[in-house]
Each structure stands twice: as structure tokens, then as C-alpha cells.
Amino acid sequence: MEGTLNAVGYGLAAIGPGIGVGLIFAAYIQGVARQPEARSVLQPIAFLGFALAEALALFGLVLAFVL
Amino acid sequence: MLAEEGEGYTPPGSGDFKLPPLVDNLEWFTKPYLMALVSVGILVALFYFAARRPQLVPSRLQFAGEGIYGFVRRDLARDIIGSNDFLKFLPLIFSLFIFIALNNVFGIIPFIQFPTMSLIGFPIALTLIVWITYNWVGMRRQGVVGYFKNMMFPPGVPSWVYILLAPLELVSTVFVRPLTLSLRLFANMFAGHLLLIVFILGGEYMLVEGEGVVKVLSIGAFAMGIVMTFFELLVQLLQAYIFALLTALYIAGAMSEEH
Amino acid sequence: MDTLLVVRAAGEDPNPLVPHVAEIIVGLIAFGILYYFVAKFVVPRFEKAFAERTEAIEGGLAKAEVAQAQAAAALEQYQAQLADARGEAGQIREEARAQGAAILAEMRQQAQAESDRLVAGAQAQIEAERAAAVASLHAEVGTLASELAEKIVGESLSDDERQQRVIDRFIADLENQPSGRAT
Numbered sequence: 001m002e003g004t005l006n007a008v009g010y011g012l013a014a015i016g017p018g019i020g021v022g023l024i025f026a027a028y029i030q031g032v033a034r035q036p037e038a039r040s041v042l043q044p045i046a047f048l049g050f051a052l053a054e055a056l057a058l059f060g061l062v063l064a065f066v067l
Numbered sequence: 068m069l070a071e072e073g074e075g076y077t078p079p080g081s082g083d084f085k086l087p088p089l090v091d092n093l094e095w096f097t098k099p100y101l102m103a104l105v106s107v108g109i110l111v112a113l114f115y116f117a118a119r120r121p122q123l124v125p126s127r128l129q130f131a132g133e134g135i136y137g138f139v140r141r142d143l144a145r146d147i148i149g150s151n152d153f154l155k156f157l158p159l160i161f162s163l164f165i166f167i168a169l170n171n172v173f174g175i176i177p178f179i180q181f182p183t184m185s186l187i188g189f190p191i192a193l194t195l196i197v198w199i200t201y202n203w204v205g206m207r208r209q210g211v212v213g214y215f216k217n218m219m220f221p222p223g224v225p226s227w228v229y230i231l232l233a234p235l236e237l238v239s240t241v242f243v244r245p246l247t248l249s250l251r252l253f254a255n256m257f258a259g260h261l262l263l264i265v266f267i268l269g270g271e272y273m274l275v276e277g278e279g280v281v282k283v284l285s286i287g288a289f290a291m292g293i294v295m296t297f298f299e300l301l302v303q304l305l306q307a308y309i310f311a312l313l314t315a316l317y318i319a320g321a322m323s324e325e326h
Numbered sequence: 327m328d329t330l331l332v333v334r335a336a337g338e339d340p341n342p343l344v345p346h347v348a349e350i351i352v353g354l355i356a357f358g359i360l361y362y363f364v365a366k367f368v369v370p371r372f373e374k375a376f377a378e379r380t381e382a383i384e385g386g387l388a389k390a391e392v393a394q395a396q397a398a399a400a401l402e403q404y405q406a407q408l409a410d411a412r413g414e415a416g417q418i419r420e421e422a423r424a425q426g427a428a429i430l431a432e433m434r435q436q437a438q439a440e441s442d443r444l445v446a447g448a449q450a451q452i453e454a455e456r457a458a459a460v461a462s463l464h465a466e467v468g469t470l471a472s473e474l475a476e477k478i479v480g481e482s483l484s485d486d487e488r489q490q491r492v493i494d495r496f497i498a499d500l501e502n503q504p505s506g507r508a509t
Contacts, residue, residue: 044316055247065343081342095348102354114368136372158365188349263432
């Protein structure tokens, strides 16, 4: 076997943000489904939250390459 | 790595993203550079003909151009930035969207098949523009002090939280945002391209070097490669959308008094 | 940040997170050209087209509104004219009726007058004839009476003057007596 543990580390690091992003969009979809007119209000919040949560996964990616 | 079973097989890696120079004398000028410039040429030509003589009842090309333009204008610019100021930033958001979308889609267009944005320099260049823009807009709107004050000390929070919140907000807005913006685009294109290479080159290796059942199994690899190509198309357009959307969000956030 | 990182020593593969400066520069130039074109050409043209279209649609709506208002005004005018015409017709009918009545009354009056006139003429003629009859009787009765008296009396009353006097007296006497006995 060849390769680095970095890939495994990144895989582990991506679990949390993956769940987080899933939760954010689940809540967003639910909110829009319940109140379609709230879409324009919810969209920026959802995408800002998504960007923040995904930042963690991207840090993991950076670390996987850097370390 | 399962690829190690074949003796001549080298698994695809980041080395696949270092392309040979197109011209002998220019070491740095590789295919992605040409693609970035060609994409600008294509977009300029396309939108020149689409917007050359705008008519009340649009021609087919004008209709297509207006469709993309109207989508960016309505969904990305006006709804997020607000109908008062969005026209100022519409060129930026629209350019970002079409530039990223076309350069991403280059990743699955036959014979080109390389997403420009999988070289991190290009996302960084775009992010640099976005970063400068929203910070500049925020400082202009609220003043330098006001901008950082509103950023680090958002109202409506118990005062002791500020100890934690202020540095986090500063780091988030000034450092994390540009970092994630460029990395998200880069990582998606990088991983997507790698994914396609794995399936296509792996299938090719199975077909050429394998024997018996392995040759047949290569069909599965190619089929998966085709499926992944369509999946990549979705991801590529989605990334362009997200990049433009986040740009609009950051600009809108910098312009409004409250976060 | 990434320029500080060193390319991984282990493999020959370059670290994909290390940007080439050339990439950033080319990216900036390419995007700059595109941005300039979009800002100077595409956005103004499309905005103009959008504005024109909006105006066309809104203008069409305004035009339709005007046309509707005009149609409503025309209808109102038409109805007013109709009402006028109806009123006029009624008036004419009324006038005609009045005129007819007047004519009828006039005719009746004329007929009445004619008949009155006829009656009056007839009466006058009757009166005249009666007067004439009376006058002729006056003369004849005198002659007859005198002849009769002459025959009865046997006395010639040839003297006209006297004869006349006697007749007059006789007639006067007759007239003074109740008429039953006169004839």
C-alpha cells in the first residue's frame, strides 16, 4: 500500500462539515417548503452558513496537501 | 490503492495538472492559460453578437444571452444586493458567473477537457478581485472604522460574547472568506477532473492491459466516466453559481449596516 | 499564503495549492478584459433592452387603458345620443299629438262657425222671406179686404187716398188685436 495518511485525515475531517452542510440545506429546504415566500430571506442565510461550514472541509483539504 | 496491481499503472495525481508548455520558449504558458484567454474571446464574441443590436422581440442569440443575463440580474444581483445598488455590481457578478461557468465547462468539452479553475492561481485571481471589491465597498459605505466596527461588533449580542465574536468575525470576513471562496472553486474542479481521469484512464488501462474479464469490466469504468461527466457538468455550473452568489452576498453584507 | 509553502519533497508531484504567479496575472488580465467588455457593452445594452421592453409593455398597457377609456366615452356618448333621440322622438310625437288636437279643434271650430253661419244665413233668409211674405200679405190682404169690403159694402172706394187710409187703419187695428184673429 502506498499513499499518505493525509487522505484519511481529510476524509475524517470532511465528515463534520458534510453533516453540517446537510443540516443547513435540510433546514433551508424545509423552511422554503413551509413558507415559499421566505425563500429570498432564507437563501442568503443558508448560503452564508453553507460557506462557513464548508470552510472547515476546505481547511482539511489544505492541511491534507500541506502537511 | 487498488491501482498498484498493474505494473505499468500510475494512479492519477496532482502531476496530471502540470501540463507541458504549448510553445517551447514560454515555459509557463500551458493549455489553461490559453483556455482562460480563449474563454474571454468566446464570451466577448458571444455577448457581442447577443447584445449588438438589442431588439424588443429578441433574436435567438439575444434571447439566450438575455436569459443568462436576466437570471444573474434577478437571482444573484437584485434579490441579494437590493434593487437600489445592484446595477453597480452587476457587471462584476455577471462577468464572474460567465467566466467561471465557461472555464469550468471546459473540463468536459471534448478535446479541451481541462477545467481552468483547477489551477488554483485562477480562482485566487478572481477571489482577489472579489475580496478587494467587498472590502472597498464596505469601507466606502460605512467608513473604515464603521466597517470594522460593524463587522466585529454586530449589534444585538451580549457584551461578553464579543470577546469571542470580534476576532472570529474579523478572521472570518477578512481571511476565511477569500480563502474558502477560491479553495471551494479550486477543490471542486480539481477533484472533479481527478475523478474523471480516474475513471477514463483507469478504464483505458483495463481495456489495453487487462485480460479477459478485466477487459469487459472496463465498460463499467467508461460508463461511470460518462455518468460522472454529466455529474461534473452539474457541479461546474453550480460552482459558478455559488461563486457569484457568495460574491453578491459578501457585497450585500458589506453594504448593509447590520450584518 | 500558499506561496510560503514548499512543494512537497516526497513526491515529484507539485503541490496543487501552490499558485503560479503567472496564473494569477493571466487570470486577472483575462477577467479584466471580460469585465471591461461586460461593463461597457453588455450590461448597458441589455439594460437598455430591458428598459425598452418594460416601457413597451407598460406603454401598451397605458395605450389599452386609453383605448378602453375612449370606448367607454364613445359608449356613453352613444347612449346619451340615443337618449336624446328617444327624448326628441317623444317630443315630436307629443308635438304631433298637440298639433293634431289643435288642428282637430280648429276644424271643429271652423265647422261650428260654418254651421253657425249657415244657420244664421238660413234664419236671415227665412226672416227676409217672412218679411217679404208679410209685406206681400200686407198688400194683398189690404186689396182682398178692400175688395171684399167693397163687395160687402157696395160702396165704391175708388178714391185711392181714402181707401188707403181706411186700409191702414184696418191693418193697424188688426195689428193691435191679438194675432190669432188677425188672419
